[in-house]
Amino acid sequence: MIDLPSAPSRPGKATLAALPTRGRRLRRTPALRALVRETRLDPSMLVMPMFIRSGDGVREPIGSLPGIERLSADQAIVDARRLADLGVGGVLLFGLPDAKDSIGSGAWADDGVVQDALRRLRAADLPLVLIADTCLCEYTDHGHCGPLAPDGSVANDAALERLAVTAVSQARAGADIVAPSAMMDGQIAAIRAALDAADLGSTSIMAYAAKTASAFYSPFRDAAGSAPAFGDRRGYQMDPANGREALRELRQDVAEGADLLLVKPGLPCLDHIVAARAAFDLPVAAYQVSGEFAMIAAAAERGWIDGRRVLTESVLSIQRAGADIVITYGAADLAAWIAEERVPLAGAGAIR
């Protein structure tokens, strides 16, 4: 369909001269729009989060995350194969242990849920990057991201030691990338040193560098049963009101040896993504978090918005802001839609 610009009411040279630039010229046809498009989604830049639990043959729906399930390791392999077939770049694993304790010891158990799933995924040899979320909040009975100090705050340096042990056990089990999300000071340096000392120098670190104490994580906390039993995370996660502080956090993680930078959440923190892209030359990832996905899914379910278009537009905005990698619960859907839209070319394949 050709959408011709409407004729000026009094056509003539004067009108054209007064409008030497006409943005609509390049928006006239789908082909022109495709030619000048600045941002293109590709499945290889998407990462799918996965919630791993114990058992066999288990798929448990998560009420606040439509379409997302808690999976036993065997089912995670089934989903991972489909993601790999769709060309999705990687998976990010979160663990839901059978039992929690005050220090979160399930996080670094060599037979823990994530470690077990990593070994099986590694053995399946899929073309997917395996990323492990490195945090303790899914494993502690109080839901905070590290062991507690006597005053009830999270003990930073005790947490560092546990996060480092956790990262080493995840790397040994087969993680290509460990992704510390606890927002403890010094976590990147501590993990880098521990990985190197354990002869795991080629495991990368994706630093959740700028992560705000956001209200957008609620569905995730439902999924993981990791809502803090008391208090909140404002003593370690960043104040959502701050922008310059995000840059300080990012700079610190670069100095400590991060290989990739992660900004989280996505749409509420587009400015952090722009800042990260401008200031550093490391790959920048952004996490479209559970609440962002749930809002889109819920409104789409009611027929208030077109879920497919809104999800696509949101992820495109995150990419346009400067993210090279987007972690999203919509990774599988987006990849399937991208494949659907790809039209096979007559005459393609002439060059072999």
Ligand code: PBG
């Ligand atoms: C663990 C962690 C959280 C998320 C990612 N890693 C929860 C939190 O910080 O409370 C949230 C992801 C999401 O909402 O999708 N610390």
